[in-house]
Amino acid sequence: MAGVSTGTVDRVLHNRGEVSESSKKKVQQVLKEIHYRPNMFAIGLAGKKKYLICCLIPKYTPDDYWSFVAQGIEQAAEELNAFHVRTEYIYYNHSSIESYCEAGAILLTKKPDAVLIAPNFKKETLQITGQLSERKIPFIFIDVNIEDAGAMMYIGQDSFQSGYIAGKILMNKYARDKEIVLFISEYNQNSFEIQMQRRLEGFMKYVSESCDHITIHEVKLGNKNDQEDKQILTAFFKEHPCVKMGISFNSRIYEVGQYLEENQIQFLRLIGYDLLPQNIELLNKGIITLLIGQRPGLQGYCAIKVLADKIVFKRDISPMKYMPIDLIIKENILYYVESYNL
Amino acid sequence: MAGVSTGTVDRVLHNRGEVSESSKKKVQQVLKEIHYRPNMFAIGLAGKKKYLICCLIPKYTPDDYWSFVAQGIEQAAEELNAFHVRTEYIYYNHSSIESYCEAGAILLTKKPDAVLIAPNFKKETLQITGQLSERKIPFIFIDVNIEDAGAMMYIGQDSFQSGYIAGKILMNKYARDKEIVLFISEYNQNSFEIQMQRRLEGFMKYVSESCDHITIHEVKLGNKNDQEDKQILTAFFKEHPCVKMGISFNSRIYEVGQYLEENQIQFLRLIGYDLLPQNIELLNKGIITLLIGQRPGLQGYCAIKVLADKIVFKRDISPMKYMPIDLIIKENILYYVESYNL
DNA sequence: CTGTTAGCGCGTTCAA
DNA sequence: TTGAACGCGCTAACAG
Numbered sequence: 036m037a038g039v040s041t042g043t044v045d046r047v048l049h050n051r052g053e054v055s056e057s058s059k060k061k062v063q064q065v066l067k068e069i070h071y072r073p074n075m076f077a078i079g080l081a082g083k084k085k086y087l088i089c090c091l092i093p094k095y096t097p098d099d100y101w102s103f104v105a106q107g108i109e110q111a112a113e114e115l116n117a118f119h120v121r122t123e124y125i126y127y128n129h130s131s132i133e134s135y136c137e138a139g140a141i142l143l144t145k146k147p148d149a150v151l152i153a154p155n156f157k158k159e160t161l162q163i164t165g166q167l168s169e170r171k172i173p174f175i176f177i178d179v180n181i182e183d184a185g186a187m188m189y190i191g192q193d194s195f196q197s198g199y200i201a202g203k204i205l206m207n208k209y210a211r212d213k214e215i216v217l218f219i220s221e222y223n224q225n226s227f228e229i230q231m232q233r234r235l236e237g238f239m240k241y242v243s244e245s246c247d248h249i250t251i252h253e254v255k256l257g258n259k260n261d262q263e264d265k266q267i268l269t270a271f272f273k274e275h276p277c278v279k280m281g282i283s284f285n286s287r288i289y290e291v292g293q294y295l296e297e298n299q300i301q302f303l304r305l306i307g308y309d310l311l312p313q314n315i316e317l318l319n320k321g322i323i324t325l326l327i328g329q330r331p332g333l334q335g336y337c338a339i340k341v342l343a344d345k346i347v348f349k350r351d352i353s354p355m356k357y358m359p360i361d362l363i364i365k366e367n368i369l370y371y372v373e374s375y376n377l
Numbered sequence: 378m379a380g381v382s383t384g385t386v387d388r389v390l391h392n393r394g395e396v397s398e399s400s401k402k403k404v405q406q407v408l409k410e411i412h413y414r415p416n417m418f419a420i421g422l423a424g425k426k427k428y429l430i431c432c433l434i435p436k437y438t439p440d441d442y443w444s445f446v447a448q449g450i451e452q453a454a455e456e457l458n459a460f461h462v463r464t465e466y467i468y469y470n471h472s473s474i475e476s477y478c479e480a481g482a483i484l485l486t487k488k489p490d491a492v493l494i495a496p497n498f499k500k501e502t503l504q505i506t507g508q509l510s511e512r513k514i515p516f517i518f519i520d521v522n523i524e525d526a527g528a529m530m531y532i533g534q535d536s537f538q539s540g541y542i543a544g545k546i547l548m549n550k551y552a553r554d555k556e557i558v559l560f561i562s563e564y565n566q567n568s569f570e571i572q573m574q575r576r577l578e579g580f581m582k583y584v585s586e587s588c589d590h591i592t593i594h595e596v597k598l599g600n601k602n603d604q605e606d607k608q609i610l611t612a613f614f615k616e617h618p619c620v621k622m623g624i625s626f627n628s629r630i631y632e633v634g635q636y637l638e639e640n641q642i643q644f645l646r647l648i649g650y651d652l653l654p655q656n657i658e659l660l661n662k663g664i665i666t667l668l669i670g671q672r673p674g675l676q677g678y679c680a681i682k683v684l685a686d687k688i689v690f691k692r693d694i695s696p697m698k699y700m701p702i703d704l705i706i707k708e709n710i711l712y713y714v715e716s717y718n719l
Numbered sequence: 720c721t722g723t724t725a726g727c728g729c730g731t732t733c734a735a
Numbered sequence: 736t737t738g739a740a741c742g743c744g745c746t747a748a749c750a751g
Contacts, residue, residue, distance in 0.1 A: 039721075039722085040721065040722040040723070041722085041723085041724095041744095041745080041746095042721065042722055042723075042724095042746095042747090043720085043721060043722075045745075045746070045747085046720095046721090048745095049746095052720095053720055053721085054720070054721085055720060055721090058720085058721080072458070072459065073459070073744085073745080074422070074459065074743085074744050074745075075418075075421075075459035075460060076417075076418045076419075076420075076421030076422040076459075076460070076461075076743080076744075076745095077418075077422050077727090077743070077744035077745040077746090078418075078744080078745060078746080079417075079418030079421075079727090079745095080416070080418040080419050080422050080726095080727045080728065080729090080743090080744080080745075080746095081726080081727055081744075081745040081746045081747085082727085082745080082746060082747095083727080083746080083747090084746090117417055117418075117690075192712075193712065196708065196709070196711075196712075199708060200706070200708045200709055203706075203708060357711075357712045358712065359703070359709065359712040359713050360708075360709040360712055361701070361703065361704075362704040362706070362709065364542070364545075364704070366538065366541055366542045366545060366702075367538070367539075367542055367701065367702040367704065369538075369699075370534075370535065370538075370699045370700065370701045370702055371701050381737075381738085382737065382738040382739070383728095383729080383730095383738080383739085384730095384731090384732095384737065384738055384739080385736085385737060385738075387729075387730065387731085388736095388737090390729095391730090395736060395737085396736070396737085397736060397737090400736085400737085415728085415729080416727085416728050416729070418727080418728075418729090419727070419728035419729040419730090419743090420728080420729060420730080421729095421743090422727085422728080422729075422730095422742095422743045422744065422745090423728075423729040423730045423731085423742080423743055424729080424730065424743085425730090425743075720751105721750100721751080722749105722750085722751080723748105723749085723750075723751095724747100724748090724749085724750100725746105725747095725748090725749105726745105726746090726747100727744105727745090727746090728743105729742105729743090730741105730742095730743090731740100731741090731742095732739105732740090732741085733738105733739090733740090733741105734737105734738090734739085734740105735736105735737080735738080735739100
């Protein structure tokens with residue numbers, strides 16, 4: 036239609052130069068006129084190009100938070116393998132900087148076409164992403180954002196706001212109880228701690244806005260030794276028997292819940308994050324009042340789809356996708372567990 | 378590999394006879410050995426087959442509930458048009474049986490390959506789906522389910538349970554207030570009324586379980602005449618000035634909210650369904666306390682994707698997909714509006 | 720800078 | 736009952 040050959044058309048379609056301005060113009064003109072849409076079947080059949088997406092995420096055990104993320108990734112991977120997209124995981128250990136750096140090094144040797152990163156240590160992350168940028172390999176952050184790293188997109192929750200909401204709900208019914216307890220974890224340098232920090236800040240914002248003269252206790256629970264944690268809890272409740280409302284800013288609220296159950300301590304409100312099986316069980320029993328969900332499966336799913344959109348279909352994408360802050364109670368939990376395989 | 382030609386292989390692949398038993402055996406043997414999977418790209422390319430999915434849904438105006446469903450449908454349609462899938466809408470009028478039947482008749486003339494139905498009148502629906510079944514055209518119900526109609530899948534919320542939750546939240550803080558009001562609509566024969574009915578039943582279940590000696594008022598609001606509705610509300614509040622908690626089982630809670638705002642009546646709790654712009658505005662103003670979301674966009678999106686999975690990629694699918702019962706308050710609304718274009 | 724050409728894996732003739 | 740051959744729309748290598 037433009038009076039040129041298929042080769043020329045192909046060149047303008049893919050911007051691979053070697054085309055005179057005049058031909059280019061003519062072709063583009065025709066493309067517009069006929070509303071040209073590439074035929075995906077033909078592309079898939081003809082293209083021998085294989086795509087590799089690498090996922091840098093924490094090593095996980097069955098049913099923990101990252102296992103849900105992986106499920107989402109798997110589903111997207113399945114939908115995309117028809118398009119010659121392959122995914123590969125590189126796992127690192129939460130709490131080890133060395134492991135993280137090592138994973139980063141392995142990542143580069145894989146020569147991926149795109150990368151999903153659950154960033155952990157800020158400085159080290161910037162080092163990794165710097166090298167990705169040099170190689171022009173697009174990458175997405177999920178769960179925690181690190182700004183100014185040049186990520187194509189961040190997918191995750193607004194941590195501050197989710198803490199704010201947690202505060203509102205915790206304080207909703209029993210504003211006159213003057214004692215609450217925050218179950219927080221040992222301070223660590225990694226990004227997931229930073230996320231909890233932001234949730235805490237959001238929480239404190241609400242409390243400072245809306246609750247006068249409140250007493251806030253803090254209980255630090257390590258994540259190493261269960262027995263030790265129990266002793267800490269026992270000591271706390273001996274000293275503060277009137278505390279009936281508590282919150283944790285991570286998914287390990289079940290440790291507290293289990294302790295309360297064992298020791299028959301009745302709380303009025305107990306709030307935590309994420310739909311781990313242990314948490315769900317305690318929610319169903321009425322020991323946990325509310326869980327805040329952040330759709331780990333959807334995060335993984337979206338991340339892979341977006342990366343594929345970028346590298347396979349050349350679609351452009353927005354830089355931010357906030358996940359809904361799901362409020363989950365006993366009565367609606369069922370439908371959230373199912374929808375994890377969305 | 379089997380020592381026969383492609384033509385013969387094709388015949389055994391598609392069971393179109395004209396093949397000797399011996400050839401057939403040999404081919405099937407090889408097929409198994411190499412774990413033959415048809416290449417969808419090649420099938421799509423070779424087959425000139427175009428697919429048509431028809432959507433039988435209520436006629437909508439901008440920003441109403443069904444417009445969000447349509448958005449989801451549109452997004453799925455866009456992703457699928459590369460695969461020769463075309464969607465077409467057939468609209469009917471909510472409240473008119475004739476319009477519904479007419480739409481059903483038009484539907485059949487289109488000779489669709491698959492159908493999405495938002496079912497309205499039960500008997501008439503069964504008539505339509507009967508004819509679809511005869512023609513072996515697969516169909517999915519969304520929003521409201523009609524059992525035993527032979528639908529491939531139902532996508533929507535568990536209405537009873539969502540009503541139950543609404544009850545729990547409405548009664549949570551102020552159980553001692555003995556008067557609540559239900560804003561319900563004129564009784565109609567259609568399925569959407571049945572859905573509201575189920576929500577109401579769930580609500581009443583909670584109330585009967587957990588709230589003694591409560592007074593429940595009912596206010597019937599027609600959906601025709603705004604002025605008339607206002608008069609009804611005025612009359613009601615004159616007679617019952619102490620009522621401070623109310624709920625509507627459909628998306629038109631904004632009518633009540635707007636009335637309360639205009640007349641400066643402060644409610645303690647006002648609950649309704651769906652993220653219409655008017656509802657969102659009132660939620661942000663603090664006039665509506667909570668909205669229950671049912672992800673209309675996702676419903677439409679999933680329905681189309683599932684149908685395409687079936688007819689294009691021959692994947693098999695599960696018969697039920699319940700949508701989460703989203704609890705939406707002022708503080709998390711922002712992230713739900715965005716996620717509509719999921 | 721441009722045109723030509725050989726497949727990619729399958730469906731579908733048509734001739735044998 | 737079978738086999739050979741063409742074309743679907745696009746990519747990529749190669750020859751001008």
